[in-house]
Amino acid sequence: MGIAMKSKLLAIISFVVFGFSTQLMAHGGATGVVKERMEQMSDMKNALKILSDMFRGKSDYDVQQVRTQAKIINNHAGDALTQFFPEGSLTAPSEANGKIWQQWADFSALAVQLKSASGSLGEAAGQRAVAAPEVFLTMSMQAAPAKAVAPSADSYFKTLTKTCSACHTKYRNE
Amino acid sequence: MSDFNKQASSLKLIFGWRVGAFLKLLSLIVILIATLLYYLSMNPSMSHRSDSVIAIQPQGDVANGAYLARISGCIACHTDTKNPSGLVSGAPLKSSFGVFYAPNLSADKEWGIGNWSLADFSTAVREGVSPTGEHYYPAFPYEFFSNFSDQDIRDLWAAFQSVPANAKRAQSSEIDFPYNLKFSLPLWKRLYQLxxxxxxxxxxxxxxxxxxxxxxxxxxxxxxxxxxxxxxxxxxxxxxxxxxxxxxxxxxxxxxxxxxxxxxxxxxxxxxxxxxxxxxxxxxxxxxxxxxxxxxxxxxxxxxxxxxxxx
CATH class of the missing domain: 1.10.760 (Cytochrome Bc1 Complex; Chain D, domain 2)
Incomplete structure (x- = not known):
């Protein structure tokens, strides 16, 4: 084997070994669209942590920070989210569920709802709810607030997180 | 076939049976033997109904009952959110034993619990036995609810009586064999009491x-x-x-x-x-x-x- 041939072989081995190791570091070996959407979800999770810490009073409420984090989620929502879900992209370590493509219209609608809720949260960031709505418990599934609650950053944040959980419940393997 | 695949295939078979079928047969044998032993050792005068009687007074608190019904999952399990109507039937609860449907808990006298007494309700919730003496599957978590106090039961009963009657028959549960053999349930309850x-x-x-x-x-x-x-x-x-x-x-x-x-x-x-x-x-x-x-x-x-x- 000539020197050039050995160098080429070494380069290939290095690429395979180190390239593969680097990919393993990011999201447990995810590649391609799976890696991109896992990074996207990670970005949104980090934004939601900053938001939830403010809404629960663990950190100071900062209107500008709410807008910034809402914008991060907004940029990843709608088509920006669904573009990373080509049909059948379930390669490990993806946590996505195959129902996504059986119920694509619903999945897409949730992505649009995420866009809308995060947009509304950014716009209403300066309007905090005065108090949590009082809820009457009855013996039916309907547990409506005692009176209509004016939209606020708090109510949009709740809508936003309910959208996340609705999507995770249907389309993420827990 | 590779050695690995052969080994994997042999693991799926026990004496020529698929593991699932083998486990079902094993379950059936265990259930039959245990039930036989139970009935042989049972005191003939023993009733499946508890003799405990819950006092009607003091009155139950509807608000606390509704709170308990909510946080205990009564409302969630007995309501199908895709077809919501007051506590008439739950969504299918799929398990490895079959599919369970929670029954009608409205005040309807035929299909619901409109004909029940407070004592019937107490026995059902805390002991898992219906007014006709039928034992419930533990998909209904009475093994946990056995620790509800008398006052909790009175409160829950008061709240359930506020549910309007709805004359609709809940879908029957579809339990796989041999778990559909309900005669073994009293023994199961005795063996696995929490x-x-x-x-x-x-x-x-x-x-x-x-x-x-x-x-x-x-x-x-x-x-x-x-x-x-x-x-x-x-x-x-x-x-x-x-x-x-x-x-x-x-x-x-x-x-x-x-x-x-x-x-x-x-x-x-x-x-x-x-x-x-x-x-x-x-x-x-x-x-x-x-x-x-x-x-x-x-x-x-x-x-x-x-x-x-x-x-």
Whole structure:
């Protein structure tokens, strides 16, 4: 084997070994669209942590920070989210569920709802709810607030997180 | 076929039987032998109905009953959100034993519980026996509800009586053989009676214990079951693997290892948001949406404190 041939072989081995190791570091070996959407979800999770810490009073409420984090989620929502879900992209370590493509219209609608809720949260960031709505418990599934609650950053944040959980419940393997 | 594949195939077969069929046959044999032994040893005068009688007074508190019904999952389990109508029938509850449908709990006299007495209700909820003497499957978590106090039962009964009658027959459960052999249920209940008592003199932990171990029946999902569906009490709250239902461990050690503190847990019970910003999906989100979000803040904290305190 000539020197050039050995160098080429070494380069290939290095690429395979180190390239593969680097990919393993990011999201447990995810590649391609799976890696991109896992990074996207990670970005949104980090934004939601900053938001939830403010809404629960663990950190100071900062209107500008709410807008910034809402914008991060907004940029990843709608088509920006669904573009990373080509049909059948379930390669490990993806946590996505195959129902996504059986119920694509619903999945897409949730992505649009995420866009809308995060947009509304950014716009209403300066309007905090005065108090949590009082809820009457009855013996039916309907547990409506005692009176209509004016939209606020708090109510949009709740809508936003309910959208996340609705999507995770249907389309993420827990 | 490679050696590996041959080994894998041989693991799926025991004496030529597929493992699933083998386990079912084994379950049937165990059930039949145990039932036979039970009936042979049973006192002939023993009744399947409890003789305990609940006092009608004092009156039940409808508001507290509605609160208990909410946080205990009565309303969630007996309502199908895709076809919501007052406590008429639940959504299908799929399990490895078959599909369960929670029955009509409206005040209808034919299909609901309109003809029941307070004592009937108490026996059904705390002992898992219907007014006609039929034993319920433990998909109805009466093994946890046995620790409801008399006053809890009176409150729940008062609340259930406020549910309008709805004359609709709930879908019958579709239980696989041999689990559909209901005559073995009294023995099952005797063999696997829960002993989940924790002695604590701290009021906060007592309330947490009631919420976690009785009303909330957290162990029903977070504790593994044996092949007969009984909770493995030596693995209490230690989690269930994905292909058997999938629920993470919620022991003190597991929660602390994953960085949870009491405030985080209470906040997650209210919102579904985890400390790292992730949001629950799957079954836990339903529990939060239909149950724990309606708890008082004090109750959510009591649950969290109990989970993080009890060894």
């Amino acid at each position: 002993d989940n008592s924790v002695n604590t003199d701290q009021l906060q932990l007592q309330r947490g214990q009631f919420l976690v171990e009785v009303a909330g029946h957290c162990a029903a999902c977070h504790t593994p079951r044996n092949i007969l569906g009984a909770l493995q009490q030596d693995q209490w709250l230690q989690g269930v693997i994905a292909n058997e239902g999938g629920a993470p461990p919620i022991t003190k050690e597991a929660l602390l290892l994953n960085g949870w503190d009491s405030a985080d847990l209470a906040y997650a019970f209210k919102t579904g948001i985890k400390p790292d910003g992730d949001v629950f999906g799957a079954k836990m989100q339903e529990i939060i949406e239909q149950g724990t979000q309606f708890m008082s803040e004090a109750d959510r904290l009591a649950m969290a404190d109990y989970l993080l305190e009890i060894e």
